[in-house]
Amino acid sequence: MATGPRPDWITTPITAGLLRGALDLERTTHGVLPHRLPARARAQCADAQLAMAESQPSGVRLALRTRATAVELDTLPTKRRYAGLPPRPDGLYDLLVDGRPAGQGSVPSGNTLHIDLATGSLEHRPGPVGTVRFTGLPERDKDIEIWLPHNETTELVALRTDAPVGPAPDRGRRxxxxxxxxxxxxxxxxxxxxxxxxxxxxxxxxxxxxxxxxxxxxxxxxxxxxxxxxxxxxxxxxxxxxxxxxxxxxxxxxxxxxxxxxxxxxxxxxxxxxxxxxxxxxxxxxxxxxxxxxxxxxxxxxxxxxxxxxxxxxxxxxxxxxxxxxxxxxxxxxxxxxxxxxxxxxxxxxxxxxxxxxxxxxxxxxxxxxxxxxxxxxxxxxxxxxxxxxxxxxxxxxxx
CATH class of the missing domain: 3.40.50.1110 (SGNH hydrolase)
Structure with missing residues (x-):
């Protein structure tokens, strides 16, 4: 059963230094929204399809160095629902520890974008923030990556851990x-x-x-x-x-x-x-x-x-x-x-x-x-x- 964060957990501000794969970070009412196109590019095209696509964080991940054994990430995703089609699965968050798969999670709550492919109509319905949790991580210094859902616009609201976190170091990869x-x-x-x-x-x-x-x-x-x-x-x-x-x-x-x-x-x-x-x-x-x-x-x-x-x-x-x-x-x-x-x-x-x-x-x-x-x-x-x-x-x- 989900419970709230322990009082001794550390909340770390989510900044561009903790993210890889994003070209811009927009401050929102709830937190920050990673973008894959910079603001200047977004301002030059009002196309709804482009706005949805570039805000879906394909390849965007939190990249951390920490001894934490538990991580919580509050997010506000935007789900898509297509008229006449079965509901799409919730977007997945992939956890990597030192480059190896170590868990998956999802956030069932969030906003919903209702799309009618036959007419092209769109309707946005607001929803609540949710939390994805990863626990039982090895108690040692390690690199952690949390890959955000590639197919859900995802506002990042809060990052909590049971030990301090910092940006993962540059490993010199191309x-x-x-x-x-x-x-x-x-x-x-x-x-x-x-x-x-x-x-x-x-x-x-x-x-x-x-x-x-x-x-x-x-x-x-x-x-x-x-x-x-x-x-x-x-x-x-x-x-x-x-x-x-x-x-x-x-x-x-x-x-x-x-x-x-x-x-x-x-x-x-x-x-x-x-x-x-x-x-x-x-x-x-x-x-x-x-x-x-x-x-x-x-x-x-x-x-x-x-x-x-x-x-x-x-x-x-x-x-x-x-x-x-x-x-x-x-x-x-x-x-x-x-x-x-x-x-x-x-x-x-x-x-x-x-x-x-x-x-x-x-x-x-x-x-x-x-x-x-x-x-x-x-x-x-x-x-x-x-x-x-x-x-x-x-x-x-x-x-x-």
Whole structure:
């Protein structure tokens, strides 16, 4: 049975120094809200989808050094409820002790955002603060990470422990800055440490900053500037699927937009290894343009499912499909790489392709499931970070 905190527990203010993976920390009525885009970027776009996505703390974690055997975190999450669909599970908090999984928890209470996919309507209903607790931790100095739910906007209200805490020390690991769509954000992953970028980062031994923004990888200039201004040792950009989903631009605009996005990132990272990743296989949009629309018949039956609402004949007018985008990205990177030896390209189908789709089909026609996230994370770690990959760790032995 849950009880209140013991009177001898220590309450530690939650500051930016205790967090990793966030680019901004907003003070709220209840506490602080981590953001994955800076305030200047948020001020340049009033899109509700972007606001929801960037405030969901995928890859954001508290990183502490402490002897504490018990930790309590008060939070105010925002849950999503979709009309006609079963309730989504509560978001998970993953606990790591010295880098190893050591527990999970959730906060059942919180605000609720009611969404009707058929009409696009949104309704916000307020709810109470809740607490996630981790007890029985080893009584020794240790690094603790609490990964926040990747799919719930999470205000951090209070941090309590039974021993003092401070920021986890910098272990000298390289920083990987990644940008992508809801697939990179972690849609349908099992937990925050098992999104494919989090799994790849763990296998590669790097620190992740995940700017995977559900529905919002749209070549926005403010996102490019956020990437430009964020220190990183390696950078990857996964481009394509959201441009088709939103039916946002035509081929004439796409090429220059990619060049402009890369130019901006390069303004801040002129020689950082930069990997452009094209879309994974998505059969409904390989040769059929967007927009992507909810399958209303499936929704009526209580199943989330999407369909391609464009017409393949519209490709002649410049509408984008995944096949068109892959060809154009490969061409752009090849051309730029002649003058930029640190720019690389990866066909997304190397992460999830035809054979994978036959074995592990996309459950809603758009998003990978937990098993596919694991496969993609393992493959990205091998293709990008292993010896011979564009992000392979430099060999320091030659200088020793």
């Amino acid at each position: 920083v990987w800055l990644h940008h992508g769509s809801s697939i990179s954000h972690g849609s349908d992953a099992a937990s925050p440490t098992t999104t494919w970028p989090a799994l790849a980062a763990s296998r590669a031994g790097v620190e992740l900053i995940n700017l995977g923004l559900g529905g919002s990888a749209l070549l926005d200039p403010f996102t490019a500037r956020a990437l430009r201004d964020t220190p990183a040792d390696v950078i990857s950009l996964k481009i394509g699927i959201n441009l088709v989903n939103a039916d946002l631009m035509r081929l004439r605009a796409f090429g220059p937009a990619v060049h402009g996005f890369l130019d901006t990132v390069r303004d801040g990272h002129p020689s950082t290894p930069l990997l452009v990743v094209s879309p994974i296989l998505c059969p409904i949009h390989e040769d059929t343009p967007g927009p992507t629309a909810p399958d209303l018949a499936a929704l009526a039956a209580g199943r989330p499912r999407f369909r391609a609402a464009g017409d393949p004949a519209e490709r002649a007018a410049g509408k984008l499909t995944l096949a068109v985008i892959r060809d154009e990205l490969a061409r752009i990177v090849e051309r730029r790489a002649a003058e930029d030896p640190h720019l690389h390209h990866l066909d997304g189908r190397a992460l999830y392709g035809e054979a994978d789709a036959a074995e592990l089909p996309l459950p809603d026609e758009l998003h990978p499931d937990a098993a596919t996230h694991r496969r993609m994370g393992e493959r990205f770690a091998e293709l990008a970070f292993a010896a011979g990959g564009p992000f392979a760790a430099p060999d320091l032995s030659a200088h020793g």
